[in-house]
Amino acid sequence: MTSTNARTTSKTAEINCKLTTPELQERKATVIASLKKQIALKRELKNGFAYRFPGSDSIVDELATFVKTERACCDFFNFDLSIRGNKTEAWLKITGPTGAKDFIKTLLEL
Numbered sequence: 639m640t641s642t643n644a645r646t647t648s649k650t651a652e653i654n655c656k657l658t659t660p661e662l663q664e665r666k667a668t669v670i671a672s673l674k675k676q677i678a679l680k681r682e683l684k685n686g687f688a689y690r691f692p693g694s695d696s697i698v699d700e701l702a703t704f705v706k707t708e709r710a711c712c713d714f715f716n717f718d719l720s721i722r723g724n725k726t727e728a729w730l731k732i733t734g735p736t737g738a739k740d741f742i743k744t745l746l747e748l
Contacts, residue, residue: 653737655745656711669704670746676700677748678727686716686733687742693725701730714738 657665676697679690691697698721705717715738718731732742742748 653714653735653741655741656713661711665707666747669700669707670748672700673704674748680748683731683733683739685735686731686739687748688729688731689748691728691730693722693727695725698728701728705730712741 673689673691676691677689678692681688681690691701701719705719708715709717714734716731716733718729718733720729720731722728732738732748734741
């Protein structure tokens with residue numbers, strides 16, 4: 639019973655951003671706002687979302703930076719970045735445990 643409670647507590651604790659409110663607001667105003675403008679298609683997944691972007695080098699760089707930074711503050715996410723070699727598109731899939739999808743919609747506003 640203790641290990642079940644620990645897992646439940648652990649799962650709940652996992653869905654917390656490590657950024658302070660001002661840091662998160664700054665991130666939403668800059669990095670996330672830039673990505674939102676460039677989303678060509680959004681697909682809802684069972685445990686997250688997939689986003690299609692243009693496949694330019696600058697977008698790929700921005701997506702890679704986003705993933706690297708987001709891993710540090712929201713380590714409960716899983717990221718899958720798929721890039722076409724012909725530069726036509728890039729896909730970013732963000733998934734996670736129960737609650738991650740709502741976190742993406744409400745806190746990241748993606």
